[in-house]
Amino acid sequence: MRSAGTDTVGGLVFATTTPERPCPAAAPEIAYRIGQGRIPAFDISAVCSGFLYTMASAGALITAGITDSVLVVAAEAYSRVVDPTDRSTAVLFGDGAGAVMLRAGPADEPGALLAYDLGSDGEGAELIRIPEPREQPSGERWFAMAGRKV
Amino acid sequence: MRSAGTDTVGGLVFATTTPERPCPAAAPEIAYRIGQGRIPAFDISAVCSGFLYTMASAGALITAGITDSVLVVAAEAYSRVVDPTDRSTAVLFGDGAGAVMLRAGPADEPGALLAYDLGSDGEGAELIRIPEPREQPSGERWFAMAGRKV
Numbered sequence: 001m002r003s004a005g006t007d008t009v010g011g012l013v014f015a016t017t018t019p020e021r022p023c024p025a026a027a028p029e030i031a032y033r034i035g036q037g038r039i040p041a042f043d044i045s046a047v048c049s050g051f052l053y054t055m056a057s058a059g060a061l062i063t064a065g066i067t068d069s070v071l072v073v074a075a076e077a078y079s080r081v082v083d084p085t086d087r088s089t090a091v092l093f094g095d096g097a098g099a100v101m102l103r104a105g106p107a108d109e110p111g112a113l114l115a116y117d118l119g120s121d122g123e124g125a126e127l128i129r130i131p132e133p134r135e136q137p138s139g140e141r142w143f144a145m146a147g148r149k150v
Numbered sequence: 151m152r153s154a155g156t157d158t159v160g161g162l163v164f165a166t167t168t169p170e171r172p173c174p175a176a177a178p179e180i181a182y183r184i185g186q187g188r189i190p191a192f193d194i195s196a197v198c199s200g201f202l203y204t205m206a207s208a209g210a211l212i213t214a215g216i217t218d219s220v221l222v223v224a225a226e227a228y229s230r231v232v233d234p235t236d237r238s239t240a241v242l243f244g245d246g247a248g249a250v251m252l253r254a255g256p257a258d259e260p261g262a263l264l265a266y267d268l269g270s271d272g273e274g275a276e277l278i279r280i281p282e283p284r285e286q287p288s289g290e291r292w293f294a295m296a297g298r299k300v
Contacts, residue, residue, distance in 0.1 A: 011268075017173045023231075023280040023293065025167075025196045032272030040268035042196035042203040046175045053192040060210035066266055081173075116216055118161075118190035122182030130173040143173065 001034070001071065004101035010067035011040040013058045015050030015074040017130075018081060019043065030073060040067060047128070049120075050074060055100070056116045062104050069103040081130050083142035093143065124149065151184070151221065154251035160217035161190040163208045165200035165224040167280075168231060169193065180223060190217060197278070199270075200224060205250070206266045212254050219253040231280050233292040243293065274299065 001009065014027035027041035040061075046053045051074040058070035075097035082093050105112060127146040151159065164177035177191035190211075196203045201224040208220035225247035232243050255262060277296040 017175075019172075019195075021279055021282045022169075022172075022195075023167045023197050024275055024278055027196075028270035028272035029275040030272065031270060032275070038269045038271050040203070040206075041270040041272065042194055042199070042207075044192055044194055045169075045172070046177075046192035047173050049192070053190070056190075056214075056216055057192075057207045057211065060214035060216060061207065064206075064210035064213035066206055066210060066268070118216070119188045120178035120181060120191040121188050122178035122180065122191065125174055125179040125182070128174055129171055132171045 001101060004103075006069070006101070006103075007035075009036055009039065009069050009071045009101065011058070011061060011070040012036065013054045013061075013070055013072055014041070014043045015046065015054040015072070016043060016076060017045050017047045017050060018077045027073075036071075049118075051098075052116070053118065055102070055113070056118060058102050059113045062102060069101065071099060071101055073097070073099045078143065081141060081143040086142065086144075088147045089143055089145050151251060154253075156219070156251070156253075159186055159189065159219050159221045159251065161208070161211060161220040162186065163204045163211075163220055163222055164191070164193045165196065165204040165222070166193060166226060167195050167197045167200060168227045177223075186221075199268075201248075202266070203268065205252070205263070206268060208252050209263045212252060219251065221249060221251055223247070223249045228293065231291060231293040236292065236294075238297045239293055239295050 012027050012031045019026050025043040027043050031039050031041040044054045054072050058072045077095045078093040079095050082089050084090050127149050130143050162177050162181045169176050175193040177193050181189050181191040194204045208222045227245045228243040229245050232239050277299050280293050
């Protein structure tokens, strides 16, 4: 936020598929910890495409006038769910985090968001997954991916 | 969708805190199963306020012109995480699902969305939670709430 030249932001949207806990959402806690108080804040879960959906949603909240600025945060801790001995995933997935500040501004401003072409493919839902405990009674909830098909 | 008078929709946003699995998101699979193919689809996680944040985000995606209609779906299966012997939660939290179709239209149309006043309070993140396995090595991941404080 310092590099964006502001101390305050109107909302926070957090993209993650590896939150510390399923409930509550992490975005309100992030907002509180960075001193932003009770701003609108929620989590988006969309795995690899999470940052893009979060950017689109955050930008749309500004366009719709619901807030005038949004801090988009994305973070994953795949080291928690990746089996370090599984070469099909361990060499590709790790931990990382980033953040982007979005604010209202003229459409022709440098850096303005232009357009999105978003999509999904639910037919392949089985091809990449973190199993639930009941699917993996051994307790090992390793992330699995059918790499070539994905 | 039938009652909304349409067979197709431009996007789907799904609010849940109790997904069947953390990865992949459920929205693309819902979109696929209801015959909507590869539309933009993602999950939002915000517990009780999930439906409101999802309505606001879905409406904003339409206002911003990213899509012309969105199916907002919200579903929770709290029976999976609520301890049936805990009277502070078991009498309040259960399972349920609902859906609303949003589409572009005139601002003065009956049923048009007017405005939102959204907020959060991350300071209270410890007051209501589903623990992660490492927090509860016994394997019982019961949802817990400090009722009076919440």
